[in-house]
Amino acid sequence: MTVPDLGVPRRNGELAFDAPWQSRVFGLAAAVAEHAYAGDWEPFRRQLITAIAAEPDRPYWESWTAALEALTGMIDVVGDAHG
Amino acid sequence: MNAGHHHPAPPSPIEQRVAALEALLTEKGLVPDGFVEEVTRRYETEIGPLNGAKVVARAWVDPAYRERLLRDGTHAIAELGFAGAEGDHMVVVENTPSVHNVVVCTLCSCYPWPTLGLPPAWYKDPPYRSRMVREPRVLLREMGCVIPEDMEVHVWDSSAEVRYLVLPERPAGTEELTEEELAALVTRDSMIGVARL
Numbered sequence A: 001m002t003v004p005d006l007g008v009p010r011r012n013g014e015l016a017f018d019a020p021w022q023s024r025v026f027g028l029a030a031a032v033a034e035h036a037y038a039g040d041w042e043p044f045r046r047q048l049i050t051a052i053a054a055e056p057d058r059p060y061w062e063s064w065t066a067a068l069e070a071l072t073g074m075i076d077v078v079g080d081a082h083g
Numbered sequence B: 001m002n003a004g005h006h007h008p009a010p011p012s013p014i015e016q017r018v019a020a021l022e023a024l025l026t027e028k029g030l031v032p033d034g035f036v037e038e039v040t041r042r043y044e045t046e047i048g049p050l051n052g053a054k055v056v057a058r059a060w061v062d063p064a065y066r067e068r069l070l071r072d073g074t075h076a077i078a079e080l081g082f083a084g085a086e087g088d089h090m091v092v093v094e095n096t097p098s099v100h101n102v103v104v105c106t107l108c109s110c111y112p113w114p115t116l117g118l119p120p121a122w123y124k125d126p127p128y129r130s131r132m133v134r135e136p137r138v139l140l141r142e143m144g145c146v147i148p149e150d151m152e153v154h155v156w157d158s159s160a161e162v163r164y165l166v167l168p169e170r171p172a173g174t175e176e177l178t179e180e181e182l183a184a185l186v187t188r189d190s191m192i193g194v195a196r197l
Helices: A020-036 A042-054 A060-082 B013-027 B035-045 B049-061 B063-071 B073-079 B126-134 B136-142 B179-185 B188-192
Strands: B090-094 B099-104 B152-157 B163-167
Touching: A020 A042, A020 A060, A020 B013, A020 B035, A042 A060, A060 B013, B049 B063, B049 B163, B049 B179, B049 B188, B063 B073, B063 B090, B063 B163, B073 B090, B090 B099, B090 B152, B099 B126, B099 B163, B126 B136, B126 B152, B136 B152, B163 B188
Parallel strands: B090 B163, B099 B152
Antiparallel strands: none
């Protein structure tokens, strides 16, 4: 699946996402960094490093998804502890 | 294109996982309406290598700015309005006639988002992440960037603490160009250090 050409300005770069679910999971990680960790991406980054190390050949955005799943599980724990 | 009527394919397993994550995070109140759309729109249309190119062009035309940029990248880049996630600890490394700089993230995909946008696919791939440290000249040559034997190659490993941006050398014969015209010469790859201008 590919993103249709929507006339998005690519500047001198390239479009970052190959499929809608990839931009979705990127935006969700941004939401977690912003709203669960006050803008700090480091908790997510640690999970991403772990996810990539666990399966180095897994496609990048799938590792990203696994990292966000792991981090989301940790937010559960925090929520329970405070609930 | 048959835009009027089509039956979408059922979601793939990875699409289902992302949808489940979205439902869970929304339930926790972490995903305000429209947030994901706004974030991805900004990274697809506003935040990209053109920002970094403006930084480089300014450094080429303004020696005082160049000095500030090399001394304190984060603040000098923020002067031009580029700041935010993954841009808090910027270090700018300068190419010279005797030194070529190139940036990698060996552990994951750390990258200076405010100045370069999101990283290209190859930057995140295991071969780039491992080989750029082990055999930078060979890999650079394979990527079309030949470094003369008498030029040093400095490889910078991005991390949580530091994000690097390469300041390429200003190409010869560009004395008459305006800052805007110069910015148009600066490519993303030259600011990662896998290309020379």
